[in-house]
Amino acid sequence: MSVQDMARGGRFPWRLRVEQRLVRPRWVSAVVPVLSIVLGFLTGALLIWLNGVNPVQAYVAMAKGAFGSKYAIGETLVKTIPLILAGLGVSLAFRMQLWNIGAEGQLHMGAIAAGGIALFLPQRFPGIPAWMWIIIILLAGFAAGALWALIPGILKAYMNVNEIITTLMLNYVAILWVDYVVNVPWKDPASLGFPLTAMFPKELWLPRTPGLFFLNPRHRVHLGLVFGVVAALLLYIFVTRSKWGFEVDVIGRNQKAARYAGMSIARNILIVMAISGGLAGVAGMAEVMGIIHRLQHQISPGYGYTAIIIAWLAKLHPLVLLVVAFLFGALLVAGDQLQITMGLPVAVSFILQGLILFFVLGGDILSYYTIRLERR
Amino acid sequence: MDWVFLSATLIAAIRAGTPILYATIGEIFAERSGVLNLGVEGMMLMGAVSGFIVGLKTGSPWLGALAAMLVGGAMSLIHAFVSITLRGDQVVSGLALTLFGSGLSALIGKPYVGVPGVRFTAWKIPVLGDIPFVGEILFQRDPLVYFSFLLFPAAWYFIYRTRPGLHLRAVGEDPATADAAGINVFRLRYLYTFVGGMLAGLGGATISLSYTPGWIEGMTAGRGWIAVGLVIFAFWDPLRAALGSYLFGGVNSLQFGLQTKGVTIPIYFLQMMPYLFTILVLIFATRERVRRRIGAPAALGIPYVRGQR
Numbered sequence: 001m002s003v004q005d006m007a008r009g010g011r012f013p014w015r016l017r018v019e020q021r022l023v024r025p026r027w028v029s030a031v032v033p034v035l036s037i038v039l040g041f042l043t044g045a046l047l048i049w050l051n052g053v054n055p056v057q058a059y060v061a062m063a064k065g066a067f068g069s070k071y072a073i074g075e076t077l078v079k080t081i082p083l084i085l086a087g088l089g090v091s092l093a094f095r096m097q098l099w100n101i102g103a104e105g106q107l108h109m110g111a112i113a114a115g116g117i118a119l120f121l122p123q124r125f126p127g128i129p130a131w132m133w134i135i136i137i138l139l140a141g142f143a144a145g146a147l148w149a150l151i152p153g154i155l156k157a158y159m160n161v162n163e164i165i166t167t168l169m170l171n172y173v174a175i176l177w178v179d180y181v182v183n184v185p186w187k188d189p190a191s192l193g194f195p196l197t198a199m200f201p202k203e204l205w206l207p208r209t210p211g212l213f214f215l216n217p218r219h220r221v222h223l224g225l226v227f228g229v230v231a232a233l234l235l236y237i238f239v240t241r242s243k244w245g246f247e248v249d250v251i252g253r254n255q256k257a258a259r260y261a262g263m264s265i266a267r268n269i270l271i272v273m274a275i276s277g278g279l280a281g282v283a284g285m286a287e288v289m290g291i292i293h294r295l296q297h298q299i300s301p302g303y304g305y306t307a308i309i310i311a312w313l314a315k316l317h318p319l320v321l322l323v324v325a326f327l328f329g330a331l332l333v334a335g336d337q338l339q340i341t342m343g344l345p346v347a348v349s350f351i352l353q354g355l356i357l358f359f360v361l362g363g364d365i366l367s368y369y370t371i372r373l374e375r376r
Numbered sequence: 377m378d379w380v381f382l383s384a385t386l387i388a389a390i391r392a393g394t395p396i397l398y399a400t401i402g403e404i405f406a407e408r409s410g411v412l413n414l415g416v417e418g419m420m421l422m423g424a425v426s427g428f429i430v431g432l433k434t435g436s437p438w439l440g441a442l443a444a445m446l447v448g449g450a451m452s453l454i455h456a457f458v459s460i461t462l463r464g465d466q467v468v469s470g471l472a473l474t475l476f477g478s479g480l481s482a483l484i485g486k487p488y489v490g491v492p493g494v495r496f497t498a499w500k501i502p503v504l505g506d507i508p509f510v511g512e513i514l515f516q517r518d519p520l521v522y523f524s525f526l527l528f529p530a531a532w533y534f535i536y537r538t539r540p541g542l543h544l545r546a547v548g549e550d551p552a553t554a555d556a557a558g559i560n561v562f563r564l565r566y567l568y569t570f571v572g573g574m575l576a577g578l579g580g581a582t583i584s585l586s587y588t589p590g591w592i593e594g595m596t597a598g599r600g601w602i603a604v605g606l607v608i609f610a611f612w613d614p615l616r617a618a619l620g621s622y623l624f625g626g627v628n629s630l631q632f633g634l635q636t637k638g639v640t641i642p643i644y645f646l647q648m649m650p651y652l653f654t655i656l657v658l659i660f661a662t663r664e665r666v667r668r669r670i671g672a673p674a675a676l677g678i679p680y681v682r683g684q685r
Contacts, residue, residue, distance in 0.1 A: 014463070045507055047480065047483070048483075051483055051484060058412075087561065091547045099467055101471070120627055124443060145453075155659060158667070159659060159662055159663065160657050160662060161658055161662045162605075162608055162658060162662070164414065164467070164604070164610070164662050165604060165605040165655070165658055166655050167655065168598070168601045169598070169601065169605070169651040169652070169654050170542070170651070170655070172597075172648070172651045173651050176627070176644045176645075176647050176648050177644070177646050178646075180642055180644035180645070183642075183644070184644075200496035204645070217615065226530060258557075262476050288455075305471075305475060308468075308471060309471075309472075312468055320482075343486075344483065345482040345484035345593060347478055347479040347483070347485050347593065347594075348478070348479055348482070349484065350476065350478055350479030351475075351476055351480050352474045352479075353475050353476075354418075354472045354473065354474075354475035354476025354477075354479060355472075355476060357468065357469075357471070357472035358454060358458055358469065358476070360458075360468050360474050361458050361462065361464030361465060361468060361472070362458055362462045362464060364462075364464060365462045365463060365464065369463075
């Protein structure tokens with residue numbers, strides 16, 4: 001292994017020297033994410049302070065908002081649900097080095113499909129019981145997200161069109177579709193001009209989970225949490241224990257090797273994109289059927305983008321992802337709290353998310369290299 | 377099609393295309409050196425907000441544009457440090473930069489939403505500006521547009537016809553060989569990532585100081601991502617980047633043109649057009665690249681490690 005110089009510029013008497021590690025110590029993979037989150041918050045505090053807001057006050061408000069009461073913990077879990085589902089989808093695609101940045105759009109399409117069914121179909125087919133509608137809506141949400149993801153999937157699989165750009169562009173298109181349906185064809189005449197549909201029939205709302213000891217009786221945690229946890233377990237089993245999971249990993253690590261081994265890359269791109277988008281679609285379905293109970297102009301505070309960070313922080317591991325999603329659910333609730341109590345934009349939580357990601361990326365180097373400051 | 381409508385559309389195409397053109401050329405420089413920076417959207421937003429604020433405080437749109445370039449450049453250095461020095465994943469680092477930039481610009485810009493600021497005003501160029509039709513379209517614009525007219529041919533000349541341009545391409549195609557030839561790969565990658573950030577910042581300022589003066593949270597509306605797409609369409613060539621940017625600007629302005637002509641397509645579908653257009657353009661460009669065997673810079677997205685192949 002060779003010794004590399006970096007940062008050689010200038011006449012500075014010290015330089016960073018980076019050497020490859022021969023052995024990767026286990027402590028690194030545990031310490032780096034924790035330290036990254038701490039450093040992210042510290043840097044964030046500096047930026048908040050520079051903008052004339054007391055960061056201690058801001059963070060206290062955030063912590064109270066996310067964990068301060070039984071109700072707060074419930075709200076954190078509520079935000080965790082779409083993050084788990086979309087995060088799982090993104091992490092599966094990333095395993096194959098397929099950069100699906102389109103969870104946000106796939107989520108919106110899942111929401112449209114769910115909302116369209118809930119608003120119009122039950123009254124046409126009154127014989128079907130509510131629980132069956134819930135299953136139909138779940139499947140429709142998955143299908144809509146999957147189909148939306150298959151557009152870039154097909155373009156990637158058969159024409160090698162860059163999926164980063166196509167998935168991203170389709171996010172904007174999907175959000176405009178939601179804006180269209182809530183403003184024009186499905187607009188509630190009783191909405192007084194607001195871009196909203198009518199409320200979904202109450203019996204179709206995703207049922208609340210039983211009131212666990214740490215939840216306020218009025219909590220809003222719904223069945224979507226069960227979908228998320230089940231999806232994580234299934235994905236974990238498939239990814240680690242099945243031949244297909246192995247193929248996905250091999251394709252992600254070395255496409256040439258995978259091709260020589262006779263694995264169909266195009267087919268796997270389609271399967272992975274469909275599942276990835278489908279999970280994001282279920283996230284959108286769960287959010288509108290479980291929480292919002294209608295379609296409206298804004299249904300996601302960027303869940304699909306936060307999902308990318310969660311997937312990365314969890315090192316694409318489905319079970320670790322459950323924990324990370326909970327932490328980021330807390331961050332989103334905390335961001336709302338900042339807006340309510342201190343008038344800061346919700347996007348502030350994006351600052352923290354970006355910073356944490358930078359520190360994780362930078363910290364990763366510690367697991368492969370050692371860094372020393374030394375004299376020239 | 378009548379002349380008035382045509383010239384209005386072309387003017388709108390240039391106005392809408394200019395911010396994207398800056399960002400696209402900036403990203404071409406970064407990618408040519410081997411650094412994929414997906415943080416363009418974040419850098420543009422930071423450029424837009426800082427350009428607007430500095431312009432407002434100093435009363436000079438020029439200082440605003442300058443500040444936007446410095447801020448965009450500073451943003452890009454975060455990505456450069458993570459991806460060049462620390463060899464982190466460039467896709468994820470770029471995404472982090474976009475998230476960071478959109479959040480920070482929202483925080484900084486909060487007090488300035490809806491505040492009237494300064495803007496660049498049109499300069500009519502003597503003689504050229506009096507040419508009928510062409511003069512009105514090309515030579516009655518503001519300085520940022522003129523600068524972009526100079527920039528894209530200059531960037532083309534620099535990349536393809538000068539020695540530093542050759543070094544730039546070498547670093548992005550085959551850094552090990554460039555290194556062996558005595559070119560400082562790390563320094564050049566830092567430099568061109570910085571240049572890319574400055575131009576993205578300037579692109580943002582073009583929006584907040586010229587195209588739609590003012591500041592609104594998230595006002596770039598995906599233009600940074602469209603620029604990343606146009607780089608692929610452009611085959612990393614500034615001349616094709618200009619073509620792509622103005623085409624995009626044309627599609628973008630067509631939606632307003634159609635509205636004024638009384639076409640009754642819901643506005644949401646018109647607003648989708650630029651994004652769908654970007655996808656379409658990408659499909660055609662990808663096919664053409666396969667046919668003509670034009671590749672991305674061979675070392676794009678791969679950190680350079682001395683002595684490792």
